[in-house]
Amino acid sequence: MSMKYIDEYRDAELAKRISAEVARLSEGRQLKLMEVCGGHTHTIYKHGIEDVLPLNIDLVHGPGCPVCVLPMGRIDDALAIARMENVIFTTFGDMMRVPGSRGSLLDAKAEGADVRFVYSPLDAYKLARQYPEKEVVFFAIGFETTAPSTAVTLLRAKTEGIKNFSVFCNHVTIIPAIKAILDSPDLRLDGFVGPGHVSMVIGMRPYTFIAQQHHKPVVIAGFEPLDIIQSVYMIAKQIYEGRSEIENQYTRVVRPEGNVKALEAMARTMELRPYFEWRGLGFITHSALKLRPEFAEWDAELRYDVPGVRVADPKACQCGEVLKGVIKPWECKVFGTACTPETPIGTCMVSPEGACAAYFNYGRFSMASERSRLRMASTSQANG
Incomplete structure (x- = not known):
């Protein structure tokens, strides 16, 4: 697709025409595709x-x-720092209401902590x-998408x-998480809609193992509706033709080599942790970043x-x-009952x-349930 507006x-x-092609290419197959992002x-x-x-x-x-992948213990660590005297604790807005075992950053702010x-x-x-008499801490989260901005800020501070x-x-890396998913015994996948923003930084090469070792197609996708539908079409076409390759639908943004300058800034300031806990996935080796020893003076963990x-x-x-x-x-x-955006449990x-x-x-939620029922009915008819 070549589009401008x-x-x-x-x-x-x-979208309907591309979907009809997807139906033709995948006829007789049930395809389970994971959008990572x-x-x-x-x-x-x-x-x-x-x-x-x-x-x-x-x-x-x-x-x-x-x-979502940050474990509750790391939220508790953030809360401990935020509640210290003389600290201005800064974070992205969506972290404010994430629950720890002792409340959220929004709760800490309501109790008097200087959280912004x-x-x-x-x-x-x-x-x-602006406040040289205060200690300002930045709660750094995100995949390789946001890590370069943290890296550049650290270089400037030094x-x-x-x-x-x-x-x-608390920056994490996407590839070890995908490896953990592929090694999970309770999930069968036929292909991946690859993350667009992460790939803008890391490029295409890191996904090669998915195609070569696990024989699953990956198509890096943009974020508009037709980006995703075209990516599904490209995956279905690979499967139809018996191929497993890394393809790039998001060519207007993602380059095969990624963003070299961003990767260099990350390499100068950060290194891989031996292991890191992910919510739902447990401990994954070499799956997160920490500051290099040269930046110990700017490391809040130290x-x-x-x-x-x-x-x-929480058990629920x-x-x-x-x-x-x-x-x-x-x-x-607890979805939609005890757990809502206003009162989140997870x-x-x-x-x-x-x-x-x-x-x-x-x-x-109601339509998803109905669609799932129709899919199961369609599967049993195909098998019957």
């Missing part, structure tokens, strides 16, 4: 893409929401320059010698005494299963990228 990416007639999940449910695609295409949601939401680490850095600024680093305790998720919450794609959000026992209901929030905000 936003409405062209939302052409309903073109939470941004894709929201596009799918905001624009009703599941209802355009044929019933034999089942889209499941992966661990691509950085807010910012749009970037540079905003936090500016606060450090160059300018700003010592009252530090980073509580500067402050944090609990560092592993905290179990099934965020882990949702993040692994094992269940859909509406299948969770992280998937908090973040704008969370799958549960996507289902809830776009009113998809």
Whole structure:
């Protein structure tokens, strides 16, 4: 597709034509495809893409929401820092309401802690320059998409010698999470709609193992409705032709080599942790980043005494299963009742990228259930 204007990416007639091609290519097959990125999940449910695609295409949601995958213990560590005297604790807005075992950052703010939401680490850095008598901490979260902005801010802090600024680093990396999904015994996948924003930084090469070792196609996708529908078509075409390759639908943004300068900034400031706990996936080796020893003066984990305790998720919450794609959000026992965006029990209901929030905000829970019933009926007819 060669398009220039936003409405062209939302052409309903073109979407139907591509979907008809998907139906032709996948006839007689039940295909389960995982969209890794939470941004894709929201596009799918905001624009009703599941209802355009044929019933034999089942889209499941992966661990691509950085807010959702943070374990409760790391939230408790953030709360411990935020409640310290003389600290201005800064964070992205969607972290404010994520529940820890002792409340959320919004609760801490209501209790008197100086917690502020910012749009970037540079905003936090500016606060450090504005209030030299305060300790300003930035709660760094996100995949490789947001890590470069943290890296650039750290380089600036070191160059300018700003010592009252530090980073509580919780950046995670996408490839180990996908490996954990592929190694999971309770999930069978036929292909991946690859994350667009992460791939803008890391490029295409890191996904090669998915095609070569696991024989699953990956198509890196943009975030408009037709981006996702075309990506599903490209996956279905690969499967129809017996191929497993890494393809790039999002060519207007993603380059095969990624963003070399962003990767260099990350390499100068951060290194892989030996292991890191993910909500729902447990401990995964080399799956997260920490600051390099050269940046120890700006490392909040070294500067402050944090609990560092592993905290179990609430028993009622099934965020882990949702993040692994094992269940859909509406299948969770507390979805839409005890757990809503206003009263979240789990992280998937908090973040704008969370799958549960996507289902809830776009009113998809009843329709998802009906679609699942139709899909099962269609499968039994095909098998019968």
